[in-house]
Amino acid sequence: VSQSRYVVLLFDPADAGITSVKNYGAVGDGTTDDTAAIQAAIDTVFANGGGEIAIPVGTYKITSALYMKRYVTLRGPEMNISAGSLYPPVTVEGGVSGYAKIIPTDAVTTAAIIFDFSLAIREQRPYGSKLINLLVDCDAMTGSKDGILVNKVSAGQGPFNSGFASDANELKSVSVINAPRYGVNVASNAPTQRVNLSMDDCRVAFCGSHGINR
Numbered sequence: 001v002s003q004s005r006y007v008v009l010l011f012d013p014a015d016a017g018i019t020s021v022k023n024y025g026a027v028g029d030g031t032t033d034d035t036a037a038i039q040a041a042i043d044t045v046f047a048n049g050g051g052e053i054a055i056p057v058g059t060y061k062i063t064s065a066l067y068m069k070r071y072v073t074l075r076g077p078e079m080n081i082s083a084g085s086l087y088p089p090v091t092v093e094g095g096v097s098g099y100a101k102i103i104p105t106d107a108v109t110t111a112a113i114i115f116d117f118s119l120a121i122r123e124q125r126p127y128g129s130k131l132i133n134l135l136v137d138c139d140a141m142t143g144s145k146d147g148i149l150v151n152k153v154s155a156g157q158g159p160f161n162s163g164f165a166s167d168a169n170e171l172k173s174v175s176v177i178n179a180p181r182y183g184v185n186v187a188s189n190a191p192t193q194r195v196n197l198s199m200d201d202c203r204v205a206f207c208g209s210h211g212i213n214r
Contacts, residue, residue: 019051020056021053021055026038026041026060028058028059028060030060030061032061033061033062034060038066045069046072055100055134056100058100059102060100062102062104063105063107063108065109065111065114068116068129070125070128070129072129074131074134076099077098099133101137106141108141111145111146111147112136113147114149114151116151127167128167131148131171131174134173134174136174137178138177138180146180147183148171148176148183149187150197167196168196169197171184171198172200173201175202175204176211179208181207183210183212184211
């Protein structure tokens with residue numbers, strides 16, 4: 001008679017030095033305003049030199065933009081959203097479960113999540129910041145607003161000129177739906193402005209204008 005032995009490893013983000021937005025008061029029930037809690041997590045991790053912040057399964061309402069900071073990663077649970085699931089007849093607009101879902105209200109004025117490279121102090125610009133495994137549903141927003149906004153910087157002030165050459169920003173397995181204007185807006189005020197951004201396995205759907213604008 002053969003005998004098999006199995007070892008089950010349970011991963012606790014805290015064991016890897018990963019904090020959670022729940023540690024800062026985020027609830028994720030779709031009703032509580034979680035803006036301040038999530039931003040506090042971002043600001044604290046940035047002040048401590050950067051790191052990863054877990055966003056557990058839930059629906060997180062925000063009433064103003066979340067500003068990403070240097071070397072900070074927001075990571076939700078692994079999602080398996082097929083390309084077809086974002087389009088009719090099957091959509092992820094309702095009854096979503098198993099995801100970290102961010103729902104900005106119409107009180108958000110510009111975009112739900114902002115990577116602001118226009119900051120005067122280069123060390124405060126969000127080089128190396130990442131969004132991973134997140135669903136951003138902008139259905140409640142109206143007007144000329146975006147899901148994710150990435151402000152470019154002028155030539156000569158980008159990561160290669162600021163000592164952050166290897167620190168690209170990354171959107172990985174991020175889905176943005178129902179943005180009134182652009183799902184992901186890589187914005188600039190001049191053709192010479194640049195940004196170092198990679199997108200991997202991302203999906204954008206049901207936006208009022210382009211899904212991705214650059």
